Amino acid sequence: MSLAPRAVLVHRRTAYAQTVARHGTPGAADFFLRTRGRSLAELEEADEQQRRALAAVAAAVPPDWRTGTVERADLPRFLFAPEDVVVVVGQDGLVANVAKHLAGQVVVGIDPAPGRNAGVLVPHRAADTADLLRRSVSGATCELRTMVRARTDDGQELHALNEVFVGHRSHQTARYVLTAGERREEQASSGVVTGTGTGATGWLASLARGLGRGPGGAALPGPTDPALAWFVREAWPSRTTGADLTAGSLTGPPGADPLTVEVLSDELVVFGDGLEDDRLTLSRGQRMHLDVSPRRLALLR
Template identity: 55%
Template sequence: MSLAPRAVIVHRRTEYEELLARHGTRGQAAFFLSSRGRSIDEVARRHDHTQQALRNVASAVPLTWRSSRVERADLDRFLFAPEDVVVVVGQDGLVANTAKYLSGQPVVGIDTDPGRNPGVLVRHRSADTAHLLRTATGTERADELTMVEAVTDDTQRLLALNEIYLGPPGHQTARYHLDTGGSDPGEAQASSGVLVGTGTGATGWLRSLWVERGSTLPMPAPCDPRLLWFVREAWPSPATGTSKVAGELERGQELRLTVESDRMVVFGDGMETDALELTWGQSIRLGIAATSLRLVT
């Protein structure tokens, strides 16, 4: 007999909860903000909206289902199961933070503050949760969002929904050899890092580089099996070049980087605390991940 689905509700601490954790009481937090010309009322209002959304979602889980809750800080220690339906309650970025730990489970994005969040990934309201859970197990109601994957030569693997960054931990300058595949010999480079992004990430960090460069490469859509990559601030010298600073990757194509510095880090979707570390001589391959994010529509 197959297991009943499990609704996994993903959330993060609100700004209000973080203020209380830092200052101890609401009064102390209110004094801290008021001394800087700000009010705690707006922060408390957003906290109340989030708590109400979490209550609505929890009450919408069918009685025959199992359920669990996990905070963003604990995602790297949480074991998702194949039969899970993941309900992300919060902002668009929380969906991206969650995606790297999944392997095809359907995801429902619940917006806790409509009008304040862009709602690109958290597309639904908490009142719609019951209906969404009933339809979430069907593949016809989900967008398959392309993800980017990084695999090191010692088999460490990192997934991201928006982008993966490779570079020095302090965002200064690192040296490496960049290989774009095929018969091309590649190029030794010194830069502040390399960014490889998806169509979902085309509204964030990837777009800023795309605009800054005046790139003519067509920006991918979230479901397109295509990635764009950019080298940040490549430095020309007798030993390093700047001829390969942007490009695109289709399915089956890879970007390969071999480290020629003491230390480089690799992280996805801004999660610097969950990064891979590379040292001199190690290599890493980046391309389209076999796994995609199934975002329930």
């Protein structure tokens, strides 16, 4: 007998909850904000929107399904099962936060505040949850978004939906040898960013514009293209370092022609999608390989 599906609701603490926790009470938080020309009421409204959305989503889960709830901060410790349907209630970035912990589970993105969020990865409304959950287990077509993988020479891996950063912990000078295909260069820079088509609308787009790429320049990959783009941040030439190998693309199946970083600093860190606390640490002499991930985000449309 197969297990019933489990709907896992993913959310994050709202700005209201974080602000009240920081100041101790709602009154103290409101006083602090008012002295700076703001009001706690605007944060409270968004908090209430999310509460209503979470309640509507929970109520829409079929009675014969199992349910689970996980907050963003607990994602690294949460075990997702193969039969889970992951319902993300929040902003687009929360989908990226959860993607690295999945292995093909269907993701349903719910926007709790339509009009406030971009809604690219959370295109649905809470009122549509019941229908979306039925579709998620009935063979509905999902949009399969490419992810990026970072692999160390000692077997550690990190996957990300938007981009992976390799560099110094404090974003100061990182020293390394970069290898892309037949080209190899020792560099000193503020880090290397490798991203997907999903990330091409964020940090990757900013880096592309800075190097004269992006709109009007070299095309970045699309969200479902099995390709990545990479950029070196602020490389500078010296007697021992170069600044010619600063951008490129990676295509092909996982493991094919990766971008390789050989560490020359005492320590570099690797993190994905802006989550610096969930990182890998590299020491001098280690190698990091960046390529298309074998995982893909299965986003229900």
